[in-house]
Amino acid sequence: MEKTWRWFGPDDRITLGMLRQIGVEGIVTSLHHIANGDVWTYDEVMKMKLFIESHGLRWSVVESLPVCEAIKYGGDDRDRLIANYIESLANLGKAGVKTVCYNFMPVLDWARTDLDYPNPDGTTNLYFNRAEFAYFDIFILKREGAQADYDEATLLRVDELRQKMDADSERRLVENIIVKTQGFVNGNISENDLDPVARFRELLDLYKGIDADALRANMKYFLEAIMPVCREYDINMCVHPDDPPLQILGLPRIVTCDADIEAFLEAVPDPHNGLTFCAGSLSAGAHNDVVSLARKYASRTHFVHARICNVLPGGDFKEASHLDPRLVEVVRIFERERPGVPMRVDHAPLMLGDGEMGYNAGYSFHGRMLALGMVSGMMAAINNESNTEKR
């Protein structure tokens, strides 16, 4: 696989020069300064591409070219927004940037409740606490009918939490779930929103009456519209699985499991319609066997996110070590079946001073560098095995 790294542009404290020193080959980035829905002009694309190349690296993957909410819920504006999306893809294609990651999650991109969960060894990790998430849903968002979406055991935990929560811990929860994890990935809420909860409620309202089938139809509509430009420039689209791969906040979610993946791939059976194999997102659902999914979908995978989660009793989940045997197997499958596919490590721990650097949630330097070292070691061992087998 091609060793890539998610880099957030010239303002990222982690510089391209640093990345060259640690064995990164390709860059994963976005034009973060362009508002969602606006066209990425050829000039802007080339500016970024040449900047990356001037450091001896290449722009391997766009993550993300964001899909606006109106495309997802099928709003009045969707055809104009799809036309802009097509224009951006054509400009990327002309510049030779040909792998594009996006997601089709309504309103909320990835979800975590804790960005700094202590590990016994002194590092910290991202964490999803199901009871805290339910607390946010029921008592902060005050979503109608929210209680009914949680089982007894979770509701009992929520009751216990209620005894402990104060204004400060509620504010932290809001920040973690809808602010700090969203703005930097071009999500809907940014640090500048004065009342993020009110804004979030307005966004949820857009999806009234949109169920999973309607969302699927809208995804198909979008994919069919963009396939011609993808074929023309040989652009591989790769949807990111829903993170976590579960129904949340009463929203439809349609990239959560084997049947979902099969459905969107079959709905638009063009090889340019593919998957970002995020082993971490998929493994956050106890229903997913991440190794067999990797085997099944390797041929339609255009981008790999190397990380893995442990689902805990009660439905919490935690990012696990990149040395987890499931991840070793996933790396083996892609290294053997899709040797050139871009891969980036993802969501590594905060360690050795990362916490004081103000990095984006989940995107530490030392933690990710260690993870990249681990995955690179696996790749070297796997290639060595393959060479030995051939002899």
Ligand code: DNO
């Ligand atoms: C979180 C990321 C996601 C991902 C988008 C792709 O860390 O994996 O934000 O980039 O969902 O569109």
